[in-house]
Each structure stands twice: as C-alpha cells, then as structure tokens.
Amino acid sequence: MGAGNKTEVSVFLLLGLSEDPEIQPLLFGLFLSMYLVTVLGNLLIILAILFDPHLHTPMYFFLSNLSLVDICFTSTTIPKMLLNIQAHSKDISYIGCIAQVYFFMVFAGMDDFLLTVMAYDRYVAICHPLHYTVIMNPRLCVLLVLICWLTIFWVSLIHILLVGRLTFCPGTELPHFFCELAQILKVACSDTLINNICLYVATALLCMFPLTGILFSYSQIVSSLMRMSSTEGKYKAFSTCGSHLSVVSLFYGTSLGVYLTSAVTHSSQRSSVASVMYTVVTPMLNPFIYSLRNKDVKGALRRLSRAAASCP
Numbered sequence: 001m002g003a004g005n006k007t008e009v010s011v012f013l014l015l016g017l018s019e020d021p022e023i024q025p026l027l028f029g030l031f032l033s034m035y036l037v038t039v040l041g042n043l044l045i046i047l048a049i050l051f052d053p054h055l056h057t058p059m060y061f062f063l064s065n066l067s068l069v070d071i072c073f074t075s076t077t078i079p080k081m082l083l084n085i086q087a088h089s090k091d092i093s094y095i096g097c098i099a100q101v102y103f104f105m106v107f108a109g110m111d112d113f114l115l116t117v118m119a120y121d122r123y124v125a126i127c128h129p130l131h132y133t134v135i136m137n138p139r140l141c142v143l144l145v146l147i148c149w150l151t152i153f154w155v156s157l158i159h160i161l162l163v164g165r166l167t168f169c170p171g172t173e174l175p176h177f178f179c180e181l182a183q184i185l186k187v188a189c190s191d192t193l194i195n196n197i198c199l200y201v202a203t204a205l206l207c208m209f210p211l212t213g214i215l216f217s218y219s220q221i222v223s224s225l226m227r228m229s230s231t232e233g234k235y236k237a238f239s240t241c242g243s244h245l246s247v248v249s250l251f252y253g254t255s256l257g258v259y260l261t262s263a264v265t266h267s268s269q270r271s272s273v274a275s276v277m278y279t280v281v282t283p284m285l286n287p288f289i290y291s292l293r294n295k296d297v298k299g300a301l302r303r304l305s306r307a308a309a310s311c312p
Contacts (some may be wrong), residue, residue, distance in 0.1 A: 001192035012097050013090045013173045016081065017273055028085045034284050035078045041287030051307070055300055058121050058136040063290060066114045066146055066247075070283035074250050075106035076100055076280055077178035094168075097179040102160045105181065109152035109206055115215075115248050116210035117144050120263035122244060123217035127224045155202055161193045176272045178279070214248060242292045250285060254278035 045067040049055045077100065084090060092100070124135050159181060167190040176183050181199060185192045185240060221241065225234050254277035293296050 009239075011091045011093055011239055012168075012179065013171065014081075014084060014092055014177060014179070015090065015173055015175045016084070016177045017276070024085050024088075028082060031078055031280065032082055035082070035275040035281050036279070038074050038284040038287075039071055041284065042071045044301060044304070045287050045290060045297065048297060048304050051304060052260060052300040054214075055296060058138075058141045059118070059125070060296075061138075061141050062114055062118045062121060062145070065113070065289065066118070069107050069110045069114060070286055072103070073111065074104045074280060074283050076107060081177045092179065097174075097184070098160060100164060100179040101163065101181050102156050104178065105159060106152050109155065110148060111251060112206060112210045113148035113152065115244070115251060116143075116213045118244050119146065119214040119217040119248070122241050123220055125240065126221050152206075155206065159198065159202070162198060166190050166192065166195070176275075180275075211252065212304055218245075243294050246289045247282075247286055250282050250289075251278065 018024075046064050049060045049064040080092060080096070080100065084092075119269045121136060125132050128135060161180070163184060166185075166188040168187065172187050174180075174183050174187060185195050185199065186196075218241070221238075225238055228234050228237070257274055257277060291301060
C-alpha cells in the first residue's frame with residue numbers, strides 16, 4: 001500500500017450502536033440524558049469539594065480530579081455520537097478520529113491511575129492514621145496527580161505516533177460509536193504488528209500495576225482492621241472505603257465485561273454495546289455512589305444547594 005493511499009483517507013465511518021433509523025431518536029435521547037446527568041453530577045461533586053472547607057483533604061482532592069476526568073472522558077465520545085445521530089451522518093475526520101483515540105486513552109488511563117492513588121490514600125489513612133497528614137501532604141498529592149497525567153500523556157502519545165505510520169483504505173468503517181485504538185488497528189491496511197505488541201504491553205502494564213496497587217492497599221487495610229478490637233472502629237474505618245470500593249468494582253467489572261464479551265462473542269456490535277457500560281454508565285454512576293454513600297459529600301451538596309438558593 002503506497003503512501004498516496006494514506007493521504008486519500010480524510011474520514012472514517014462510525015457505524016454506531018445500530019443502523020436502524022427508527023432507533024436513532026431513542027438512542028439520541030438516551031445518550032443525551034446520560035451525558036447531561038454525568039456532567040451535572042460530576043460538576044456538582046467538584047463544586048461541593050471546591051467551596052466546602054471541610055472537604056479540603058487529600059481524599060476529596062483526588063475525588064474532584066476523578067470527577068473532572070469523568071466529565072472529560074464522556075465528552076470525548078458522546079457529543080460526536082449525538083452530532084452524528086442528529087445530522088444522520090456517520091463521518092468522523094481522520095484528525096478527529098486520531099484525537100478521539102488519544103484523549104480516550106488519556107482519560108481512561110487517568111481513571112485507572114486515580115483509583116489506585118485513592119486506594120493508597122485510604123491505606124495510609126487507616127493503616128498509618130497518626131502519620132496521615134504528614135505523609136499525604138498537599139505537595140505529595142499534587143505530585144502524584146501530575147505523575148499520573150505525565151505518564152498517561154506520553155504512553156498515549158506513543159500509540160498515536162505509531163498509528164500515524166499506518167495506512168487506511170478509503171471508506172474505512174469502524175463498527176463502533178467512537179474511535180477506539182483496537183478497532184483502528186483491525187481496519188488498517190498495513191502491518192500492525194508493532195502497534196499490537198505496544199498495545200498489549202501497555203494494557204498489561206497499565207492494568208496490572210494499578211490493580212496490584214489497589215489489591216495490596218486493601219489487603220493491608222483488611223489486615224489492619226482485623227487487628228482492631230472495636231467493632232465500631234472497624235465499621236467507621238471501612239465505611240470510608242465503601243464508595244471507593246464500589247467505584248473500583250464498577251470500573252474493573254465493566255472493563256472486564258467488555259473484554260470477555262469481545263473474546264467470547266467476536267461480535268463488534270455486541271462489544272460496542274458492552275463498552276457503553278464503562279464509557280458512559282460508570283462515569284454517570286460515580287457521583288451517585290459518592291453522594292449517596294458519603295455523609296460528608298451529602299452535607300456539602302446540601303450546603304451548596306442552600307447557598308445557591310439564597311443567591312439573588
């Protein structure tokens with residue numbers, strides 16, 4: 001395949017979740033509603049943490065970053081999907097598709113990293129409570145988030161640079177509602193061996209190390225709780241982990257579900273439907289999990305709503 005063929009590809013075709021025209025209005029309304037709920041819910045969490053001094057702690061600093069990432073995560077894919085449904089189009093430009101792949105990897109990776117950092121924060125709070133404020137100082141918290149951003153920025157950039165060397169045939173169709181790296185590699189007209197190797201290695205490392213960190217943190221937390229004599233103390237300590245555990249279970253559970261669906265069914269349409277869980281549903285549910293299970297967040301949201309209602 002010559003270099004000239006590469007320049008011919010100006011657009012890809014996103015096949016979406018369904019090609020049935022009668023279902024398109026339903027999909028538009030459903031995804032628009034979920035997107036608005038996601039943005040509003042995560043924005044409220046950010047504002048509550050920002051304006052409530054009681055929540056100016058490492059735990060809620062990381063939570064506000066997670067909410068910001070979730071907003072960006074869904075904004076990478078859903079608006080373009082809604083625009084295509086509204087315009088009765090399937091087109092996405094080559095540059096737009098590459099940008100979508102890049103930012104999707106960045107924000108998905110940041111979700112993973114932040115959940116790991118939050119697990120470490122709970123480990124320090126429960127296992128080393130007397131040294132918590134010294135260890136989890138503001139400088140370390142900011143440094144941890146910056147390291148996460150820099151790491152995922154560069155890892156994602158490497159993938160994009162490798163995609164840039166691939167060639168694609170005109171009229172390339174992607175059986176998905178957004179541009180995903182794995183799907184891009186499947187439809188490339190040139191050799192993708194190096195891309196696939198890098199994808200598998202990066203996926204293994206970026207999933208294995210964060211998940212190992214989370215499991216280690218909670219193994220230490222459980223071990224510490226078992227040594228506590230007070231049942232009330234155990235419950236109070238572990239209750240601070242409830243929301244985080246729920247979000248971790250949802251994130252990894254839906255991601256594993258998508259992987260198993262792809263491996264078992266080999267159906268691109270079923271895989272894209274399954275991916276809705278971790279790309280749309282999980283970011284939408286995170287604010288509800290933290291607001292419903294956390295008294296501090298609920299109190300901050302009530303104070304924020306009262307402050308907003310009292311404004312002229």
